[in-house]
Amino acid sequence: MREAQVTRNTLETQISVKINLDGTGKAVLNSGVPFLDHMLDQIARHGLVDIEVAAKGDLHIDAHHTVEDIGITLGQAVAKAIGDKKGIRRYGHAYVPLDEALSRVVMDLSGRPGLTMGVEFTRGRIGDFDVDLISEFFQGFVNHALVTLHIDNLRGKNAHHQAETIFKAFGRALRMAVEMDDRMAGQMPSTKGAL
Numbered sequence: 001m002r003e004a005q006v007t008r009n010t011l012e013t014q015i016s017v018k019i020n021l022d023g024t025g026k027a028v029l030n031s032g033v034p035f036l037d038h039m040l041d042q043i044a045r046h047g048l049v050d051i052e053v054a055a056k057g058d059l060h061i062d063a064h065h066t067v068e069d070i071g072i073t074l075g076q077a078v079a080k081a082i083g084d085k086k087g088i089r090r091y092g093h094a095y096v097p098l099d100e101a102l103s104r105v106v107m108d109l110s111g112r113p114g115l116t117m118g119v120e121f122t123r124g125r126i127g128d129f130d131v132d133l134i135s136e137f138f139q140g141f142v143n144h145a146l147v148t149l150h151i152d153n154l155r156g157k158n159a160h161h162q163a164e165t166i167f168k169a170f171g172r173a174l175r176m177a178v179e180m181d182d183r184m185a186g187q188m189p190s191t192k193g194a195l
Contacts, residue, residue: 002178004080008073012065013057017073021081021178023050031055031070033063035129036137039167040070046096046171067133071140078145078174085109087184092177096169101156103165107173108148115142118152119166121159134163138170147177 002021009015027044029037031053044051051074057066082088093106103119115138121131142149151170156162 002081002083004077006073006077006080008069008076010065010069013055013069015053015055015057015066015069015073017070017077018050018052019074019077019081020050021078023048026050028052031066032057032059033066033129035126035163036063036067036070036133039134039163042164042167043171043174046094046168047175049171049174063130063133064136068136068140071137072144075141075144075147078141078178082109082178085111086186087180089177089179089181089184092173092175092179094169094172094176096165096172098161098165098168099158101158101161101165102154103156103162103169104150104152104154105166105169105173106150107170107177109145109177110148111146112148113142113144113146114148115139116150118150119162120153121162122157123159126160126163131159131163134166 005018007016025045025048027041029040031037032055040051040053053070055066055070090109095104117135124131151166153162
């Protein structure tokens, strides 16, 4: 089983993340940010990864540090769980619709951090959640998982639907990228022998 647990403690947050890349989609989430818990649940369900998140943050100020640091810690846990990457597919992609919304996520477990987001949310907040924090979450993730990630919302009129399609597509792209490929049989997924 490809599992990892990472704890991150800063002046603003105390976060523990546990992940099983070969899970069943089970999530135990206590981020203190209900909308983020809903989105993390989508990653678990659609990625078929088990995720546990326990976080305490300076939510009396706002959710920024908590959301960003959960992205960082999740990225560290994914990198640790993947290990040497031998035998994985490396690339993953998914299109996910939800009613009028459609998003595409493409991922490369490249060993190099990079985030490109083409998303224009129809409003700035979903309930109490600031949609700017979605890019902060993914930036923290890519910087510490060392992945290249392209996220595009192709259409949508409802910000909740836009966000949900992004996180569902991310889960499915992650699932594809970390999947073991029998034809790779212990090889690094690169023509140069290294990512």
